[in-house]
Amino acid sequence: TQLLEQSPQFLSIQEGENLTVYCNSSSVFSSLQWYRQEPGEGPVLLVTVVTGGEVKKLKRLTFQFGDARKDSSLHITAAQPGDTGLYLCAGARGGNEKLTFGTGTRLTIIP
Amino acid sequence: KAGVTQTPRYLIKTRGQQVTLSCSPISGHRSVSWYQQTPGQGLQFLFEYFSETQRNKGNFPGRFSGRQFSNSRSEMNVSTLELGDSALYLCASSLQGRRFGSYNEQFFGPGTRLTVL
Numbered sequence: 001t002q003l004l005e006q007s008p009q010f011l012s013i014q015e016g017e018n019l020t021v022y023c024n025s026s027s028v029f030s031s032l033q034w035y036r037q038e039p040g041e042g043p044v045l046l047v048t049v050v051t052g053g054e055v056k057k058l059k060r061l062t063f064q065f066g067d068a069r070k071d072s073s074l075h076i077t078a079a080q081p082g083d084t085g086l087y088l089c090a091g092a093r094g095g096n097e098k099l100t101f102g103t104g105t106r107l108t109i110i111p
Numbered sequence: 112k113a114g115v116t117q118t119p120r121y122l123i124k125t126r127g128q129q130v131t132l133s134c135s136p137i138s139g140h141r142s143v144s145w146y147q148q149t150p151g152q153g154l155q156f157l158f159e160y161f162s163e164t165q166r167n168k169g170n171f172p173g174r175f176s177g178r179q180f181s182n183s184r185s186e187m188n189v190s191t192l193e194l195g196d197s198a199l200y201l202c203a204s205s206l207q208g209r210r211f212g213s214y215n216e217q218f219f220g221p222g223t224r225l226t227v228l
Contacts, residue, residue: 033216033217035219040221040222041221041222042115042201042203042219042220042221042222043154043201043219044219045216045217045218048216088154090154098144098156098159098167098169099144099156099217100156101146101153101154101155101156102153103153104153104154
């Protein structure tokens, strides 16, 4: 059973468009992270959110943690080819719980 | 500060063989986690070591094992390789042990691409 479901699984859009990626679960997480992974490399941490309702911005990327801490979204404004990659959300349930990764969203930005 | 390093980067083995992968965490990081990444299953947790002790374990068979040394470097071993073990094996390190309510910020290495023929 996959605890974290991401949607869409694949997304291909034109440069300059906006997009939103979703990460949903029926479980509550104490924190949630977003990573971006490029081919041949390991995932790189983008952001960590820990408070329900929290919104964090990283340049053109906006991350939101749901009020109930069961879901999160990543919004990209004016997408650029450099945003291309596999986006992964990952949740932790506190204490010594392991990090659980989502199913991933493969994003392609077309110049 | 140097990032997480993994060796080797690429490896080709045949069924039945065994393999050892190595991971050097970021200096000062005491926790090392291992993950298997495949197109079908995504990123799956193998195990985590902290101060030379296995603290968490995922749902993988006993053919997958690991250890951590006193300098926090870690190795992962897979015995009796199967075709399905072909994957990208990722190592991630984090600063210290987790306490209730804290979050686990991990830094990943580039991975070892294992191909089993």
